[in-house]
Amino acid sequence: MSEETKRCKKCILPGSYPGIHFDEQGICSYCLAPVEGDRPTEEELKSKLDKIIQASRGKGKYDVAVGLSGGKDSSYVAYFLRKEYDLKILGVNFDNGYRSEIAVRNMETLVDKLGIDLVTIRPNKKFMKKLYAHFLRKQGEFCSVCNNMGYLLMGSYMYGQKLLAGFMPLGVGGWSKKYEYQPGVSVTSMPYFFRNLGPELLAELISQPFIEEKVVRSYMRLNDPRQAQIDTGEQKESHEHALGFIQLPDYVHWDLMKMPQILKKAVGWQQPPNTHDSHFDCTLFPSKEYLKIKRYGLTQETIKNSVLIREGLMTREEALDRMKLEQTEEPADYQLFLKELGLSREDVNQEAEWSTR
Numbered sequence: 001m002s003e004e005t006k007r008c009k010k011c012i013l014p015g016s017y018p019g020i021h022f023d024e025q026g027i028c029s030y031c032l033a034p035v036e037g038d039r040p041t042e043e044e045l046k047s048k049l050d051k052i053i054q055a056s057r058g059k060g061k062y063d064v065a066v067g068l069s070g071g072k073d074s075s076y077v078a079y080f081l082r083k084e085y086d087l088k089i090l091g092v093n094f095d096n097g098y099r100s101e102i103a104v105r106n107m108e109t110l111v112d113k114l115g116i117d118l119v120t121i122r123p124n125k126k127f128m129k130k131l132y133a134h135f136l137r138k139q140g141e142f143c144s145v146c147n148n149m150g151y152l153l154m155g156s157y158m159y160g161q162k163l164l165a166g167f168m169p170l171g172v173g174g175w176s177k178k179y180e181y182q183p184g185v186s187v188t189s190m191p192y193f194f195r196n197l198g199p200e201l202l203a204e205l206i207s208q209p210f211i212e213e214k215v216v217r218s219y220m221r222l223n224d225p226r227q228a229q230i231d232t233g234e235q236k237e238s239h240e241h242a243l244g245f246i247q248l249p250d251y252v253h254w255d256l257m258k259m260p261q262i263l264k265k266a267v268g269w270q271q272p273p274n275t276h277d278s279h280f281d282c283t284l285f286p287s288k289e290y291l292k293i294k295r296y297g298l299t300q301e302t303i304k305n306s307v308l309i310r311e312g313l314m315t316r317e318e319a320l321d322r323m324k325l326e327q328t329e330e331p332a333d334y335q336l337f338l339k340e341l342g343l344s345r346e347d348v349n350q351e352a353e354w355s356t357r
């Protein structure tokens with residue numbers, strides 16, 4: 001079997017994954033890599049989270065803001081914070097113009113059931129389209145736009161409302177940093193977004209009414225909005241109000257396999273038929289996965305599920321089974337999306353390296 005068509009015997013990463021190699025047993029270098037430091041215990045993580053929540057509770061009109069989409073992770077964040085900490089939550093939803101109906105319905109049912117106020121921010125569509133087209137032309141992907149605009153819009157809104165802590169569901173568990181910044185295939189990095197944005201679009205971004213320039217300028221210096229956590233003090237230097245983003249999976253056991261059942265029972269959460277439970281909140285997700293498989297020979301799901309196997313949260317068989325739903329063909333929506341942006345298939349850069357942080 002050639003290196004390219006090989007698949008790790010422990011996780012499911014293929015030989016096309018950037019920087020991968022295999023040992024004689026067919027185990028990949030990511031599975032063999034030593035784990036850095038000792039993983040904190042559940043008690044240590046819980047006491048950290050308690051501290052963050054204590055610092056934010058009762059400090060503004062709401063105790064915390066939670067980024068909500070109606071997908072399973074963000075729904076679980078809201079559910080968990082209500083159940084475990086009884087917080088006064090403001091749900092903040094980013095409408096990128098491509099929300100799925102089922103996700104919106106989930107979100108509305110959830111906020112009603114949990115008694116959460118909700119604000120939806122829908123930035124100017126013409127500007128968003130400009131950003132998507134720019135990144136497709138330059139980098140061959142468009143997901144970095146929402147990955148970063150989500151933070152910038154929510155951060156700007158929280159700044160205006162003097163809210164301290166924003167909870168997000170990105171990543172899978174306390175090890176999520178390892179997952180998000182895999183070399184070459186990640187588009188969540190903030191430096192990558194700003195490096196490729198260019199001065200004209202940056203100026204246009206700052207002039208958007210939903211955007212606070214102060215927030216943009218301060219996040220431009222970060223690798224990750226998580227670095228601005230309220231317990232570090234770092235954020236307080238750049239703002240009169242500390243604006244921390246907390247990824248709840250960094251602090252809480254994040255059992256993705258059990259989540260749909262828990263949410264279904266507690267808040268009537270639903271997932272679409274004939275698909276897995278990941279990321280159906282955005283109708284562009286199949287196009288993103290398609291571009292990724294074309295560029296790198298694997299999907300985000302494969303990377304994420306490989307991490308879950310290593311963490312003992314998914315079996316290799318379950319992960320291989322999920323691969324049957326992988327988006328290997330061009331989705332019908334892709335062509336429509338390009339048309340809406342005024343692009344042809346040939347305009348999409350197929351060569352650019354995605355983020356290396």
Ligand SMILES: [Zn+2]
Binds near residue numbers: 028
């Ligand atoms: Zn592996």
